[in-house]
Amino acid sequence: MIIFLETLGCSRNQVDSEIMLGKLVAKGHKLTADPQKAEAIIVNTCTFISTASDEAVDVLLQMAGFKKTGRCKRLIATGCLFERYKDDKSLVESFPEVDAFLGTAACEQIVDAVENKDVHPLTLFPDPNERSFQDLSEKRELTEKYSAFIKVSEGCNRKCTYCIIPKLRGLQRSRPIEDICTEARNLVSDGVKEIILTAENTTDYGRELPGDPGFDNVLESLSLTLEKTNAWIRFLYTHPNTLTESVVKAVKRSENICSYYDVPIQHAASGVLKRMGRPYNTQDLYTLFETIRNIDPDAALRTTLIVGFPGETKKDFNLLMDFIKTIRFEHLGVFTYSDSDDLKSHQFKDHVSSDIAEQRHDMLMAVQAKISESINNKHVGKTYSVIVEENVESGVYIGRTRFQAPEVDGVTFIYSNGLEIGTIVKVRMTDAFEYDLAGEKA
Numbered sequence: 001m002i003i004f005l006e007t008l009g010c011s012r013n014q015v016d017s018e019i020m021l022g023k024l025v026a027k028g029h030k031l032t033a034d035p036q037k038a039e040a041i042i043v044n045t046c047t048f049i050s051t052a053s054d055e056a057v058d059v060l061l062q063m064a065g066f067k068k069t070g071r072c073k074r075l076i077a078t079g080c081l082f083e084r085y086k087d088d089k090s091l092v093e094s095f096p097e098v099d100a101f102l103g104t105a106a107c108e109q110i111v112d113a114v115e116n117k118d119v120h121p122l123t124l125f126p127d128p129n130e131r132s133f134q135d136l137s138e139k140r141e142l143t144e145k146y147s148a149f150i151k152v153s154e155g156c157n158r159k160c161t162y163c164i165i166p167k168l169r170g171l172q173r174s175r176p177i178e179d180i181c182t183e184a185r186n187l188v189s190d191g192v193k194e195i196i197l198t199a200e201n202t203t204d205y206g207r208e209l210p211g212d213p214g215f216d217n218v219l220e221s222l223s224l225t226l227e228k229t230n231a232w233i234r235f236l237y238t239h240p241n242t243l244t245e246s247v248v249k250a251v252k253r254s255e256n257i258c259s260y261y262d263v264p265i266q267h268a269a270s271g272v273l274k275r276m277g278r279p280y281n282t283q284d285l286y287t288l289f290e291t292i293r294n295i296d297p298d299a300a301l302r303t304t305l306i307v308g309f310p311g312e313t314k315k316d317f318n319l320l321m322d323f324i325k326t327i328r329f330e331h332l333g334v335f336t337y338s339d340s341d342d343l344k345s346h347q348f349k350d351h352v353s354s355d356i357a358e359q360r361h362d363m364l365m366a367v368q369a370k371i372s373e374s375i376n377n378k379h380v381g382k383t384y385s386v387i388v389e390e391n392v393e394s395g396v397y398i399g400r401t402r403f404q405a406p407e408v409d410g411v412t413f414i415y416s417n418g419l420e421i422g423t424i425v426k427v428r429m430t431d432a433f434e435y436d437l438a439g440e441k442a
Contacts, residue, residue: 023111024110043060060075100124101122152202153175153202180197197222214244302409312337333408369435383426386439388414411437414427
């Protein structure tokens with residue numbers, strides 16, 4: 001069959017999609033980037049916040065239309081949305097066009113879901129805690145041929161009051177370090193130039209294993225594995241409690257690891273953090289970022305925040321604003337609190353109105369825009385390595401430096417001709433904008 005797959009949500013979902021596509025290709029199925037031409041359509045859904053759930057529903061309905069206007073004979077919904085609501089029969093019944101519903105642990109069964117036409121709807125919801133790690137003998141079909149995510153673990157043992165992830169993905173299970181290194185070696189040998197480590201919390205790696213091997217050991221082993229290549233190593237989704245000095249020192253020692261720290265702190269006011277179930281306070285955060293910059297002065301810092309959390313006062317928000325102005329993150333994203341009755345935080349008092357939450361969101365982003373532009377201006381005149389991602393028009397390419405992660409950060413415009421997508425080139429920065437940079441091939 002000809003397959004189209006739409007991935008929604010995070011990098012963990014992207015890895016799952018690539019695993020599923022790899023299994024389908026191995027069975028002789030073909031892929032297309034055009035849903036109009038697809039005989040089977042898969043939507044890998046997200047439900048982390050309400051807007052993600054809404055998007056998943058909209059995309060499913062859009063794809064269902066191809067059963068009438070295209071060649072689609074089979075529509076499959078996978079991932080977090082239906083894992084979250086698998087016990088709600090009315091939700092499944094509201095999508096009669098969907099032929100199969102697969103939970104987060106059902107990647108292994110995607111071929112059966114595509115080929116099995118005897119059961120309608122087919123529902124597959126294995127226990128996420130029983131999900132095995134990917135078979136390294138099977139190749140993933142990468143979304144990008146030069147940049148690839150690798151999961152270092154599955155699931156999460158944290159109990160943040162605003163988050164549903166442990167229910168959807170199960171408890172944390174860390175992969176063997178040798179498997180992570182083997183997968184990275186295989187990807188780089190296939191032409192990948194950037195390995196990005198991902199998990200619910202990457203720096204929680206190994207905490208449930210005997211001896212707690214630690215994320216710093218992952219980094220050191222991977223750095224050694226790839227030291228004779230020109231590939232970069234990047235890691236995302238660290239947790240403030242487990243982003244230790246040993247991790248920062250491992251990054252500082254390794255030339256092939258990007259000095260880039262994605263640390264979703266969620267807030268900076270101690271009272272809000274306590275209600276969120278985040279086990280650190282304001283001073284802990286100041287100490288953490290001071291430690292990173294003392295050890296690695298050139299490090300780029302990124303964080304994500306939630307505003308409008310139940311009980312967040314004006315004083316809390318002002319403290320958060322002061323924190324952002326003091327730390328001066330290179331990159332920052334802000335979400336407004338997303339409520340749902342299956343979250344512990346739903347039961348909290350003093351919910352903040354959506355209007356106030358949006359105002360706080362806009363105020364933070366306005367401050368961050370100025371901080372970001374100020375930081376970017378300091379890059380002008382300097383030369384950096386940039387991975388080339390796209391040729392947008394004649395003489396203009398888009399790429400990323402080591403301090404720019406895919407999707408979430410700004411980009412670097414490269415003024416040049418004849419560049420090859422997926423290569424790493426030297427670029428001298430000539431212009432700076434609020435979030436982006438621009439320069440010429442050196």
